[in-house]
Amino acid sequence: MRWLALWLLVLAGPALADSKQPPAPLANVQLKDPAQEAKAQALMLTLRCVVCQGQSIADSNAEMAGDMRSLVRTRIAAGESPETIRAWLVARYGDYVSYDPPLSAVTAPLWITPLVLLALGAWLARASFKKRRRV
Template identity: 75%
Template sequence: MTIGVLLGLFLAVPATADSGLPPAALANTQLRDPALEAKAQALMVTLRCLVCQGQSIADSDADMAGDMRALVRQRIAAGESPESIRHWLIERYGDYVTYDPPFSAVTAPLWLAPIALLAIGAWLARGSFKRRKRS
């Protein structure tokens, strides 16, 4: 019974992630200047939603993604460059907020694991092919 209650609470957590407050002013409203909105959109598709994790802030319906969209639009409208906004968000939320984290000691496993797995797979396949030739 206790495991069922804990499992139910665990599964209910995503449902309570949104606050119920109205969205930020520019969360779902485009900027009036199409050029500025294009800059904002180009930046938003490169930023990961910290709640959804698999979606960009441009695609996510999470409250936090809406707040981040509003922040990006406000800063773009104020004249900040997309790169400085991106840098500020990375400083605030870490490299995880971007879809292309830089190579560092922390992100090295993310970059090196696929290469290592391919090398191990090739080595195992080579061994398998050698055994088949002998028999």
């Protein structure tokens, strides 16, 4: 009987993940000014959801992404620039929140590894083609 209760608690975890709070005020509502909404949308597409990790906050259905969308729209409506909002979010959540992290000592492997792998692949392909020509 205890195992059944424990198993039900484990299965209920994902169902209880989201809170019962209503969504943030501007999470799913566009701004009335089309120019401001366009700025907000452009910014939201470049910010990563910190919960989903693979989606932008514009595409994510996570509660946290809704809060971030509301924050972006509220600040855009108040007249803040997208760069200022991005800087605030990066200061709060780190470079990870941006799909385009700046080059630094911490993010250098993210930028250098693809180049190294591409060079290694070209070198291996060249060696393979040389070996085929000899045979």
